[in-house]
Amino acid sequence: MSSPVASASWCTTGASWPRRTTDGSSAVTAPSESLRTHSAAEPTAAAVDVLVTRLDDDVPLPSYAHPGDAGADLVTTHAVTIAPGERALVGTGIAIALPAGYAAFVHPRSGLAHRLGVSIVNTPGTVDAGYRGEIKVLLVNHDLREPAVFERGDRIAQLVIQRVERATFHEVTQLPGSARSDGGYGSTGR
Numbered sequence: 001m002s003s004p005v006a007s008a009s010w011c012t013t014g015a016s017w018p019r020r021t022t023d024g025s026s027a028v029t030a031p032s033e034s035l036r037t038h039s040a041a042e043p044t045a046a047a048v049d050v051l052v053t054r055l056d057d058d059v060p061l062p063s064y065a066h067p068g069d070a071g072a073d074l075v076t077t078h079a080v081t082i083a084p085g086e087r088a089l090v091g092t093g094i095a096i097a098l099p100a101g102y103a104a105f106v107h108p109r110s111g112l113a114h115r116l117g118v119s120i121v122n123t124p125g126t127v128d129a130g131y132r133g134e135i136k137v138l139l140v141n142h143d144l145r146e147p148a149v150f151e152r153g154d155r156i157a158q159l160v161i162q163r164v165e166r167a168t169f170h171e172v173t174q175l176p177g178s179a180r181s182d183g184g185y186g187s188t189g190r
């Protein structure tokens with residue numbers, strides 16, 4: 001049986017890491033400095049097809065800034081100023097149809113969090129495969145002093161498309177035991 005490591009398509013900034021040995025096993029060693037530099041030959045996984053409509057003709061389609069990025073950027077269709085501690089529901093001008101078995105998740109952008117203290121209230125927002133309305137983003141300004149100012153077209157979130165499982169729930173009187181049992185909320189210490 002081939003190892004999952006050997007068969008996976010790896011996203012790296014170098015040609016191939018973990019490095020493969022000639023017998024197909026993986027040699028997990030740190031990439032050399034030269035391999036850490038950007039390569040045009042970055043491997044990318046096959047893309048899933050997602051249908052998109054623009055509810056606003058001028059907005060760009062969701063797009064990935066770099067090969068291997070998990071999130072495609074979404075923009076706001078309106079200028080908005082969010083006062084300290086306040087929130088605002090903003091439109092992206094985009095509606096999508098996902099294949100069955102997929103969902104899209106609206107994630108914050110780390111740059112906005114770092115620069116402005118802006119995140120998303122319900123992070124990550126869940127876009128169901130059957131949802132055909134405009135994708136909206138519930139931004140929150142966590143900064144205590146400065147308003148967060150966005151112009152139309154500013155990137156405000158990123159959309160991560162993922163496969164999701166649908167569960168069948170089976171009621172039982174007792175759950176099987178586990179090492180963690182009911183420990184949580186810091187049960188393993190600081």
Ligand SMILES: O=c1ccn([C@H]2C[C@H](O)[C@@H](COP(=O)(O)OP(=O)(O)OP(=O)(O)O)O2)c(=O)[nH]1
Nearest residue numbers: 106122124125126127128131134135136137138
């Ligand atoms: O950040 C988000 C989250 C959700 N949605 C859309 C897509 C999603 O399919 C729909 C419903 O979202 P959710 O299930 O989170 O909402 P709910 O509060 O449970 O409402 P509902 O009763 O409509 O399911 O709203 C967005 O556009 N952006």
